[in-house]
Amino acid sequence: MATTTIAPATASTYRGGLYEWLTTTDHKKIGIMYIISSFIFFLIGGLLALGVRTELAQPGLQFVSNEGIYNQLFTMHATVMIFLFVIPMLAGFGNYVVPLMIGAPDMAFPRINALSLWLLPLGGILLLSSFLLGGGAQAGWTSYPPLSEDRPLGSTGYGQDLWIVSLILIGTSSILGSINFLVTIFKMRAPGMTLFRMPILVWTVLVTSVLVLMATPVITSALMMLFIDRNYGGHFFDPATGGSAVLYQNIFWFYSHPAVYVMILPAMGMISEILPVFSRKPLFGYKAFIFATAAIGALGFSVWAHHMFTTGAVFLPFFSLMTFLIAVPTGVKFFNWISTMWRGQLTFSTPMIFALGFLTMFLIGGINGAFSASVPVDFALHDTYWVVAHLHYVLFGGSVMGVFAGLYYWFPKMFGRMLDETLGKVQFIIMFIGLNLTFFPMHMVGLAGMPRRIADYANSGWTDLNLLATIGSFTIAVSMLPFIWNVFVSLRSGKIAGDNPWEANTLEWATSSPPPPYNFDHLPEIRSERPLFDLRHGKTGH
């Protein structure tokens, strides 16, 4: 009988460094590139924000030559941060970690995965190229028509069109990514990895993917209609010719409110992985946490019009009630996180410090959101700096803190070396101070009546608070320096991590650091949501 031999994959098929990275379909390399690309856009978005803050430091127009450029700065800041930093950054973590966590060799559709990745820089470059083609979009990241229509004193020029096209590309990337996540999670789990044994991060990626899949096509339709209005004589959103301006807001927020949860749920998932490990306890209320995540996802589709309370065109009581209610599952998560730490044995490595930063700061973003759920109070606060404070405590105090917790936590797995603890703590302290210095005074200046998106102000009561916020924003910028230095130093000479430097319990720590291309040589038995804990302690720990 003839013996069939299959040539093993050997070094002969190895492709050179750069070419390998550009053509890879390995979810780990793709995840890392997602993260690097997102971080670069984070720095670009940060520079745009520094432009905004520099202009607002003092009354008068000093930094930008006219309001149009100012409007471009904050429009592009928000667009870059939301669509090119937070969403893809979390998708990057999902890409790297999810297959490892469920014991899969890769994502379900590796080539589509590579396509989702490469659409992002394409979209980003298109968006930023508008600065060289007559100026970026300047109608705000919400781009409400008729201001975003091609009309005098509206949005003439290519900036708005490039904005639309790049958002459609990035949205396509999100949709492809979410399908990939769903198929991977449902079809590629290792034997024994039942749904209710999956790590919470996987659950949050699952719910996030459902949100993306249901909401993103809707905003794509709004963007298409706006593009038709602008370029092919459509009248969807122009009231002068029978369209409806408020229609756009409904469609836009039907996506963009769930998008808020897309930007926070995976960060909550990361925190829920980190807190138990550094408390030496299981996550308190594992199933309650899953139900809370699902509840946030479901309620997230019924609160979009709380962005439109002042339009006079939405049914206020319904959206107010739903918005109040969404505080409940978020509260459940907080109590579960605290109970996880309760009577534990806490150690304060950098990932844990950032996770605690998330808890303390995201709490503020949750509480000040409840003010706006009350419609009469929102009449006073809407479109003032209060809202800017609120959303930054959610997205910076929440998502960004979570992202850095995740970076410090999984960096050893990705590169086999630890990040430096001292530099990490220095970064945290500077960032924590900068964050509060920037965003806390915005509550006060908002209550004092300062609207958002104004290039200049003449109210002397607003000056000191604005100056404080500007100083804070530069403090945040400084806090990025120790991090970047840390990454460069640690990649070369960081402490060797080993397979499981944190004594963590999920499957990604069962393989080598970094893992081989196929992820696992063999998998441990999976009998609970903490397979490595079971391996270390048997069933005695339970």
Next chain:
Amino acid sequence: MSSSPRKRSTSAVRAIALLVIVVAAFCAVFFYAGWWDAMFPVKAVTSQAHQVSELYTVIMAVATVVFLLVEGLIIWSILRYRRRPEDTELPPQIHGSNVLEVIWTVIPTAVVFVLFVMSLNTLNTVDAVSKTPDVQIRAVAGQFQWQFDYLTPDGKTKLFTESTPLAANGGGLVVPAGLNVQLSLTSPDVIHSFYVPRFLFKRDVNPGMVNRFEFTIDPTEAGQTYRGQCAELCGIGHWTMQFDVVVKLPSDFAAYVKERTAAALVTPAPRPSGSVALELKAKDIQYDKKDLSVAAGQAFAIHFTNSDPAGLAHDVDIRQSDGTTVLQDKPTTDGGKDVTYDYTALKAGTYTFICSVHPQNMSGTLTVK
């Protein structure tokens, strides 16, 4: 509870003491610097705003309790449950508690439901619109200027228009104290938002639809002026779109309306024969001419036609050639109207004629020789 008494090292005690001192110092500064007061809205001046202010205080009280409770539990966990060198054994592996989950689902649900009902009650009065308000005014928000049309009590006929939005220039939204004022909002172009911080209220001005709301300013506020401004990004001149609310005694208000109504009915005197007016038109937020020239040392006039839609105001000011130093300031003219502006004599040289509402789009060179 742990069976063996835990020993705290002196450094840990010192750390806790330091933290307590820092937190206490922060709280002291917070109150002393007036930051606690700054966490409340500006002083309310309408009967509606007082209700919003009270509601805010209730929510702030609940928020403060929740904030202190949750942050306190987090900080307590950090201080109390630090891993110590003697902690070699695992802590109790508690996976959860259904009783606790129910408790911290039900209690917050009850709290937010109470807040929701309170909000709804306040909303019903703040948002109420009556059939017969004492005063009806229409605010027209165009890029980038507010105009106020004063209407008859039935809201059907316009008495006069105030096209100067700021009190310093002799205009503003003049309203009576103590009376119920209904404002209707319209826009000829993009979305704006009517926002007066002291009203604790804003309402969007949507093109293609009319929003209405009412307010009653406290009787004690007569003589006061409050600044308001557009709160919805409306383009390149968004921040300049400001206005003043000027509060008068009801009797003074009645006299004001009477005087302005009479003035609006007077037909302007015919121009003296022989004086020549230059022609200038505006359409699509552009002047039709980029260059005008007049003789030096002679008074002149410009017959200005605004062909943009109603609500979109323009004017023709004369400035130095730097485009900023104002020499001769003229009132704005609404879309669909024409006017003849008279100017005093200028010395020979080059000047800028410009629309003060749209300086970025509308300017030209005035040559005087």
